Amino acid sequence: MNSNTNGPARSGRRPVVGVCARTAPVTLQGSDLVVSLALGTHLTYLSEAGCTPLLLPLLPGAEDVAGRLDALLVPGGPDLDPALYGAPAHPSTRAVDPAADRVELAVFARVLEARLPVLAICRGMQLLNVLHGGTLHQHLADVTGHDGHRPRGESFTLGRRPLKLRPGSRVAGVLDEAEPMTACHHHQAVDRLGEGLAATGWAEDGTVEAVEVAGHPFAVGVQWEAGQTADRRLHRALADAARAGSGPAVPQK
Template identity: 35%
Template sequence: MNEKPLIGITPDYSYEKRRFKISEDYTFAVIQAGGIPILLVPGEAFPDFIDGLIFSGGGDINPLLFGEEPIWENGEISPLRDEYELALCKEALKTDIPILGICRGMQIMNIAAGGGIYQDIAAQTGTTLKHSQQAPRPCGTHSITPTEGSLLARLWQKEKIIVNSVHHQAVSFLGAGMTAAAQSPDGLTEAIEAADKPFVLGVQWHPEAMRTKEQEALFAHFVQAAMCYRERRRMP
């Protein structure tokens, strides 16, 4: 009998190639942390066989889904993915299943909770901090500050961490039940969490691509939370 937690991961979708796709970094990070990765594709039923859920990175989200018209800088969208992930996240947030949202995945979490995002950071915030790096993805390019008392602050025990940054959208206002868990130097939200849940965390960077002890600890903590969820579900 398998005793490792099953971690569902939502893949990206290419309309042009009619293919689902995912970076191997996600699966390697889950395996290294002690979990078993499973790709989740659009379906009718909530995948109640999984013990943890990762919303992966990818393209932009349709602004109409969070009450806005698209601006010029908004990029390519995937209606199939948007519809599936938002429905999946809304259902998941009603449970205690551990959730980790990465980049786009953090934005999906916030929108599912009723929050909003900036369609383009440069156009809508005026920040001069570079959020879309021109460096290899494993390399960190700017700092973040975990919020005091947040999961990340407790996990890392550090005032600042260097992260990678490959996005042009960001959380504008928080959804219901979400709190800011980290900020970048320009004040943008770099992580969100639901403090009333065992593990609901969204991060704007890509921890799966960074081979640092902090990001490995993040995945280890997530997979451990999934293991605890698995054990709770088995209790009579």
Template identity: 40%
Template sequence: MANRPVIGILTSLERARWSVWDQQAALTPTNYLDAIRAAGGMALMIAPDPVLTQDPHEALDLVDGLILAGGNDIDPALYGAERHPETQETMAERDAFELAVTRAAMERDLPYLGICRGMQLLNIASGGTLRQHLPEEFGHHEHRKAIGTFDGADHDVRLAPGSLAARAAGEELHGTKSHHHQGIGRVGKGLVVSGWATKDELPEAIESRDHAFVLGVQWHPEADEGSRLIAALVDEARAYRHARVEAQTGVAGGAATPARAT
């Protein structure tokens, strides 16, 4: 168990109440952590940090894979758009931190899974844009039927044959749980769309053409006990860990603290 791959998961910053306290807190829903552990990984929560925003590698040296989780809307100024009235609760500190970490992770070819907001962040980090309010464009609320729950939010996504998304999901027609009102607009440089909602062809998976495992999905695999996506990331992180430890030590399976990638 000491050799579990370490999966960094970036936290949100939210007002929270517990016991007698009501304070700002760094939060991650425990179903993400449960899914990482169930797949044989160790979860390491990484909160927004101004120093890491300047040099994310200090944190990335500690991990073998990365998850960017769901959460609040992203400031549209980051992709050159005016704010839509339905774009709410943006958080500048989290946006800047996650953009810096995403770009640094891609430089290192670190296994990366962006979930919902994390997929959108990946697209923006690569120069892409977002659709800010899907019901206005598509005329329905099927991607987020009820605020704060996945009840009734199941829908199928068609995954491109042979794509990373299809390999990670283990199938080309994948049942998903969604909770989003925004989506991918212009696709970022170096990314390709590899999944589409069957109900309206909205892009629901993107992946890098230039990296071993950089994947964004619009749905929430952490909310689906039958999903293989987080396990696929953990498997890739395990191989990444073994390869870089071996490169440093010259011994297959040797134990050492991996050095910063160059």
């Protein structure tokens, strides 16, 4: 249960959902700036679902905000520092920010310890796996022999891959369809699954596409780009979990 002094989300106030920020260079009014930002659809979908999104810049001390949250969304972003899981960097591993990685891991750990609902997307799912002692394939095409998970093109393109879900899993209940498809854009993926995690979704080539924390009320990671399509189901499920405060846990592996 959240220890927020404002009372639990079910008291009637809008649940506060932390959204881990990403850092990027921008040009604004002729000035080159570095900003902390989030994908607008994540904020919109959470707001539409009755929550108040709160942007969390990945700076030291960000984990101390966990006690004021009702849930956390960890979105996609740059590659993780391979040193976090004891591996040398692959030539394709890029845009690594070890300082931000450490802060985000601390935020993630604090929120999970508080048993708050979590939705981890793309990089977020990879971070969840590394937090639990797992490892990553640093360049998935080396394993699968294709670029279907990150199609190459002149513009950002989502890959559409058939998705097999574990019956009875949290994510299967949220999506609730017979033949779901991913909308993905990633070149890294789970290699060794972290301790205490259950794989609950796979692409047709065996790539792990969804994981859940065993025994946790709602801690779901998906490898696809939730938030970059019109599909709001996962955001709504996170909002519902934030309001409820608890729910049936994913079964142990």
